[in-house]
Amino acid sequence: MEIKIVRKVLDVNNTIAAQNRKLFTDEKVFVLNVMSSPGSGKTTMLGKTISRLMPDIRTAVIVGDISTTNDADRLAKTGAPVVQVNTDAFGGDCHLAAHVIAKAAENFTLADVDLLIVENVGNLVCPAEFDIGEDAKVVVLSVTEGEDKPLKYPLMFRVCNAAILNKIDLLPHLEYNKDEAVRNIVQIHPGIPVFEISARTEDGMESWMIWLKEKVEEKLKP
Amino acid sequence: MQGVYLKIGKLSSVVPDSLRFCFDIVSKDSAIAGAKLYIEEIPVTALCKSCDNHWTITGPAFSCPRCSSGKIELISGQELNISSIEIEDDSNCEQSSVNS
Numbered sequence: 557m558e559i560k561i562v563r564k565v566l567d568v569n570n571t572i573a574a575q576n577r578k579l580f581t582d583e584k585v586f587v588l589n590v591m592s593s594p595g596s597g598k599t600t601m602l603g604k605t606i607s608r609l610m611p612d613i614r615t616a617v618i619v620g621d622i623s624t625t626n627d628a629d630r631l632a633k634t635g636a637p638v639v640q641v642n643t644d645a646f647g648g649d650c651h652l653a654a655h656v657i658a659k660a661a662e663n664f665t666l667a668d669v670d671l672l673i674v675e676n677v678g679n680l681v682c683p684a685e686f687d688i689g690e691d692a693k694v695v696v697l698s699v700t701e702g703e704d705k706p707l708k709y710p711l712m713f714r715v716c717n718a719a720i721l722n723k724i725d726l727l728p729h730l731e732y733n734k735d736e737a738v739r740n741i742v743q744i745h746p747g748i749p750v751f752e753i754s755a756r757t758e759d760g761m762e763s764w765m766i767w768l769k770e771k772v773e774e775k776l777k778p
Numbered sequence: 779m780q781g782v783y784l785k786i787g788k789l790s791s792v793v794p795d796s797l798r799f800c801f802d803i804v805s806k807d808s809a810i811a812g813a814k815l816y817i818e819e820i821p822v823t824a825l826c827k828s829c830d831n832h833w834t835i836t837g838p839a840f841s842c843p844r845c846s847s848g849k850i851e852l853i854s855g856q857e858l859n860i861s862s863i864e865i866e867d868d869s870n871c872e873q874s875s876v877n878s
Contacts, residue, residue: 557867558783565858685791685858707838711789711856714840746841746848 569686572654576661576689583666586772587674589688591712592696593705594678597722599627601696601755602675606634608765613772614670618660620652620677627675639663651682654689671772680705684712692771698723699730703737706744713744718751720764725754779810781864787820787857794819822855 564570580587592598606615617638619628628640641652641660649656657674664672674690676683695716697705700723706713713719719741727734738750749767753760782801786792794817801815822835828847835855841848 558862558864560862561860562862563860565860681791710838710840711791714789714852740838742848743839743841746850 566685566687569654572658573687573689576654576658579658579661579666580672580689580691581775583669584776585666585669585672586692586775587672587688587690588768589674589676589683589690589693590696591676591680591683591693591716592678592698593680593701596678596696596698596701597755598675598678598696599630601720601722601753602673603631603634604755604758604761605765605768606631606636606673608761609671609769610635613769614668615673616664616669616671617673617675618652618657619675620649620656622650622677631675637664650677650679651686652676652688653686657688670776680709680712684709684715691775692717694718694720696720696722697737697741699726699732699734699737703733704740706737706740710744713741713748716745716748718749718764718767719745721750721752722755724752724759725757779813779863779865781814781816782810782860783816783818783862783864785818785820785857785859785861787822787855789822789852789855790858792858818861820854820857823853824850825853826850 590598590602602617606617609615615636617631617636619631619638619640621627621640625640628638632638639660641656652674661672674688693716695712697719699721721734721737724734734752741748741750751760751764751767753764786794786797797817798815805811805813823832824835824840825832826842826845826847827849829842829845831842831844832853833843840850842850
């Protein structure tokens with residue numbers, strides 16, 4: 557006898573994500589989910605971004621990592637409150653799910669936060685599948701990775717609202733075809749803004765900051 | 779339980795073979811031991827908002843093959859759904875549907 561269920565496996569996560577979304581809207585907090593492969597320069601980029609945002613845009617950070625508190629320690633130097641999740645001495649999750657974010661957000665007084673940045677686990681696969689209640693998703697790719705990365709991880713590049721191509725200061729030392737990389741990103745997601753930056757030298761950061769500030773201010777409007 | 783019917787979209791981060799492999803391990807020695815997993819793989823289909831073209835996406839290119847517009851909507855391909863389960867027929871049970 558067949559019993560129709562018609563239920564999404566990720567229902568539980570999606571329900572919690574919707575609750576998160578409502579909470580962050582009620583408390584007027586813009587949530588940015590930042591994803592990438594390991595080593596793309598996410599943490600450095602976020603450190604520079606937060607330094608430019610504070611104190612005008614009050615920022616808090618949730619960092620996800622399988623192991624260590626290194627990224628949280630680095631970002632705490634900006635003065636923003638930072639919470640590290642998923643840390644266990646030898647192993648944690650490969651992505652952040654909605655219930656993890658809900659719990660971590662309890663560490664902040666949301667009335668004092670304008671922007672909550674979630675630095676997701678370095679992984680181009682799983683994080684793309686898990687709605688955490690964010691307002692925007694960003695993927696960071698670096699010029700030391702293959703130009704065809706976007707073609708290999710289409711779901712990630714499809715679900716993101718913006719892409720950052722980092723480490724452009726290294727281009728003179730590489731045989732990297734930047735135009736091909738950007739073409740590939742746009743092939744997967746036509747119309748996606750691509751910000752070419754060097755987090756290290758801060759070259760190109762302005763356009764990224766303008767985009768982010770506009771989005772945050774739009775949500776925070778009374 | 780005799781069977782579980784899943785719909786898995788080709789764009790989801792789930793690999794049917796791996797799922798089958800894990801399901802066999804997890805279900806063995808459990809209340810659902812012996813249950814079969816039936817997976818329907820759903821293709822990635824899209825609708826072009828510019829020219830109404832409807833097509834199946836088979837490669838890493840997400841613009842309309844007819845008019846090249848990037849304004850597309852994915853209609854299918856990201857599913858990860860349990861569509862139904864099959865349980866042993868019991869002559870005292872009535873047919874029923876459960877929708878969640």
